[in-house]
Amino acid sequence: MARYNPMIKEELEKACGSDVVLRDVIESLLDIEFEGGQYKRKYHDLIDQVASEWGGKE
Amino acid sequence: MRIEKIVFKNYRQLRDLQILFEKTPNDLHVFVAQNGAAKTNILNGINWCLYDEEPHLSKESEALPKLNLNVIQESKIGSEQSICVQLYVRATDKRLFICSRTQRFKINENTEIGAAKKLPWLSSVDFAVTRMEPDGNSCIYHGEEAQQWVERFVPRNIREFYFFDGERLDTYFKDATAKNIYLTVNKISGSDDLRSIHRKLSIIKDEIARFLGRSNPAVERINEELNNTRGSIGSKIGEKEKCQVAINEADYEISQLDEKVKNSPDVQTLKNKLDDLEKRRVDKEALQLRKQKEKRNILFDYGKISFYWPLIVKMNELIREKETKKEMPPPIDEDILIKALRVGVCELCERDLDDKSRQHIDKLVYRFHTINEVAQQLKHVKDPLYDIEKKSMLYKKTVSDLTLIIKDYNTDLDKIESEITDIKNKLQGHDLEEVKTWYSKLKTYKEARDFNKEKLGGLKQEIDRLEKEAAKLERALEEEARKQSEVKEAETKLRFISAALGVIDEVVKNVAKSIKNKIEEATNVLFKNMMWKKNTYEKIYIDDDYNINVMHVDGYRSFGSMSGAEGEALALSFTLALHKISGFEGPLLIDTPVARVDDDNRKNMGNVLLSISSQKQVILLFTPVEYTGSIKTVLELKTNNKYKLVMDGSERETKMEAL
Numbered sequence: 001m002a003r004y005n006p007m008i009k010e011e012l013e014k015a016c017g018s019d020v021v022l023r024d025v026i027e028s029l030l031d032i033e034f035e036g037g038q039y040k041r042k043y044h045d046l047i048d049q050v051a052s053e054w055g056g057k058e
Numbered sequence: 059m060r061i062e063k064i065v066f067k068n069y070r071q072l073r074d075l076q077i078l079f080e081k082t083p084n085d086l087h088v089f090v091a092q093n094g095a096a097k098t099n100i101l102n103g104i105n106w107c108l109y110d111e112e113p114h115l116s117k118e119s120e121a122l123p124k125l126n127l128n129v130i131q132e133s134k135i136g137s138e139q140s141i142c143v144q145l146y147v148r149a150t151d152k153r154l155f156i157c158s159r160t161q162r163f164k165i166n167e168n169t170e171i172g173a174a175k176k177l178p179w180l181s182s183v184d185f186a187v188t189r190m191e192p193d194g195n196s197c198i199y200h201g202e203e204a205q206q207w208v209e210r211f212v213p214r215n216i217r218e219f220y221f222f223d224g225e226r227l228d229t230y231f232k233d234a235t236a237k238n239i240y241l242t243v244n245k246i247s248g249s250d251d252l253r254s255i256h257r258k259l260s261i262i263k264d265e266i267a268r269f270l271g272r273s274n275p276a277v278e279r280i281n282e283e284l285n286n287t288r289g290s291i292g293s294k295i296g297e298k299e300k301c302q303v304a305i306n307e308a309d310y311e312i313s314q315l316d317e318k319v320k321n322s323p324d325v326q327t328l329k330n331k332l333d334d335l336e337k338r339r340v341d342k343e344a345l346q347l348r349k350q351k352e353k354r355n356i357l358f359d360y361g362k363i364s365f366y367w368p369l370i371v372k373m374n375e376l377i378r379e380k381e382t383k384k385e386m387p388p389p390i391d392e393d394i395l396i397k398a399l400r401v402g403v404c405e406l407c408e409r410d411l412d413d414k415s416r417q418h419i420d421k422l423v424y425r426f427h428t429i430n431e432v433a434q435q436l437k438h439v440k441d442p443l444y445d446i447e448k449k450s451m452l453y454k455k456t457v458s459d460l461t462l463i464i465k466d467y468n469t470d471l472d473k474i475e476s477e478i479t480d481i482k483n484k485l486q487g488h489d490l491e492e493v494k495t496w497y498s499k500l501k502t503y504k505e506a507r508d509f510n511k512e513k514l515g516g517l518k519q520e521i522d523r524l525e526k527e528a529a530k531l532e533r534a535l536e537e538e539a540r541k542q543s544e545v546k547e548a549e550t551k552l553r554f555i556s557a558a559l560g561v562i563d564e565v566v567k568n569v570a571k572s573i574k575n576k577i578e579e580a581t582n583v584l585f586k587n588m589m590w591k592k593n594t595y596e597k598i599y600i601d602d603d604y605n606i607n608v609m610h611v612d613g614y615r616s617f618g619s620m621s622g623a624e625g626e627a628l629a630l631s632f633t634l635a636l637h638k639i640s641g642f643e644g645p646l647l648i649d650t651p652v653a654r655v656d657d658d659n660r661k662n663m664g665n666v667l668l669s670i671s672s673q674k675q676v677i678l679l680f681t682p683v684e685y686t687g688s689i690k691t692v693l694e695l696k697t698n699n700k701y702k703l704v705m706d707g708s709e710r711e712t713k714m715e716a717l
Contacts (some may be wrong), residue, residue, distance in 0.1 A: 008569055022558060026561060026562065051554045
């Protein structure tokens with residue numbers, strides 16, 4: 001994980017509970033935000049990659 | 059994030075200066091410089107390098123060229139020179155960023171009489187950021203792209219929270235409004251990144267929903283409705299923020315004006331009262347005059363009557379006596395007497411009248427005539443005389459009543475006169491026009507604040523309603539999406555994104571609340587450590603919109619009445635709390651940090667700054683007058699990074715020496 005407020009990490013863990021996939025995705029999105037640049041492809045790739053896994057666990 | 063090195067080349071007095079910020083257990087760096095020895099220009103140089111701005115430039119320096127004056131003087135006409143400031147910043151993840159701003163000039167001849175003979179003409183500018191990875195790889199960015207990197211580390215609009223001019227700290231909360239603070243907290247706590255993710259995920263979700271909508275029109279309709287509702291929420295939030303800003307501004311102005319008018323009379327109210335009293339005085343005097351005239355007229359009439367009064371009394375007594383004796387007129391039937399004389403027989407005793415009787419009756423008739431005439435005359439004057447007597451009794455009462463009324467008027471006039479004098483005394487010694495303007499402004503700001511508060515309440519309710527509506531539509535949208543079996547993958551993505559959006563909303567909300575509470579708590583601790591008055595202020599409160607207030611131990615709101623030094627302590631406490639709680643790893647640079655604080659209290663501030671320097675980089679730029687006594691003792695032993703900035707003989711170049 002890149003830099004961000006530990007409080008965000010803490011609250012993220014609380015809000016996601018046992019949904020580790022969701023938490024990892026949001027943390028990865030924060031990394032993408034930090035790096036900057038074009039976001040759309042990166043977001044789509046990430047969601048395509050994890051959505052079915054997440055749907056299966058749901 | 060910390061500044062490792064700054065290199066100045068030909069920038070104002072800093073012709074050739076390199077400052078290394080070596081890291082020691084206390085990351086504290088002290089610079090001491092006389093006024094004019096480029097102390098503040100270190101702050102300006104950093105700002106210029108990062109943002110192409112020099113916000114702390116003095117009026118004298120504004121007129122001078124940015125290129126060092128000796129360089130201009132020594133340059134040949136037509137030659138080229140350049141200014142360069144380089145800032146080496148190490149990020150928390152160990153990457154090194156070198157920000158470098160360069161301006162190139164051509165030295166031209168100036169033919170204007172009485173002006174400098176040589177003028178530097180700007181020929182090119184360049185801003186570059188070099189990113190060096192810990193593994194040795196590097197990448198250089200120029201222009202817009204370079205500026206974006208700066209924005210990621212030290213965003214321009216929040217620079218006032220890490221690069222300070224200590225002399226302006228007392229007006230800190232005027233410049234840093236609640237809205238600005240709120241935005242800053244979001245920015246440096248990283249909540250803005252979450253919001254940005256929310257926005258981008260919403261766009262992707264919208265695309266997926268549109269795709270689903272093509273096979274189910276209900277989805278498209280609900281989605282459109284949802285977007286409209288979100289749009290309304292955004293617009294209402296914008297209105298709410300404007301309202302809040304207006305309330306904060308009004309609150310600030312009211313506290314300032316309250317302070318000004320505290321010892322001044324309400325001129326307009328007193329003026330109105332004075333006008334009213336003067337009008338009442340004129341009216342009362344007119345009434346008094348009328349009553350005095352009335353009394354005079356009555357006394358004149360009464361005077362005339364009193365001259366004849368004994369005679370009138372005597373006449374009335376006579377008439378009353380006559381009336382008592384029934385002599386008005388006398389009880390004699392004249393007709394019987396005349397008939398007896400005519401027929402020679404008394405009608406009463408039926409006797410013939412002899413001569414003696416006849417003479418007696420003749421005398422009776424004569425006497426009757428005389429008495430009757432007097433009685434008639436008395437009867438004639440009786441009513442007017444009684445009337446005069448009655449009136450005379452009334453005159454006395456009327457005069458007495460009028461005397462009392464006139465006396466009352468006198469008392470009223472004395473009272474009015476006393477009130478007029480009192481008001482005139484109150485108004486004396488004040489600049490009435492100025493005070494009147496204060497009160498007028500105070501009234502306007504209070505009205506504006508009340509209006510906006512009422513509006514804000516309505517907007518909050520409206521936003522709440524719209525948010526509930528949006529949540530309802532979200533649920534409906536998810537429900538519709540679930541029905542789309544043929545687009546299961548899209549449906550899963552939609553639900554995944556909805557879940558992510560829900561989590562982000564919750565995290566943003568909780569982080570905001572938690573940060574606010576922790577900042578409030580930390581501000582209180584720091585402020586109490588720093589403050590020399592231990593029994594004056596009870597607590598600092600920060601509301602959800604980041605409006606700050608200080609509660610006096612006696613329960614008063616004291617924010618507007620704090621001294622400059624107290625305001626500086628509060629601003630510093632708040633900023634340090636903001637850094638600490640929001641997780642912002644940036645340095646803290648303060649120019650003239652304790653100029654407004656007296657020596658006894660500098661020690662407290664020195665201890666706090668020292669304590670902060672064990673957690674983050676603290677750079678302090680002092681004047682020699684500031685860096686003495688207790689604060690010097692506190693800081694001196696804990697840092698080896700102490701430098702003195704001195705001007706050379708030409709007073710156009712600054713050198714650095716270890717202290």
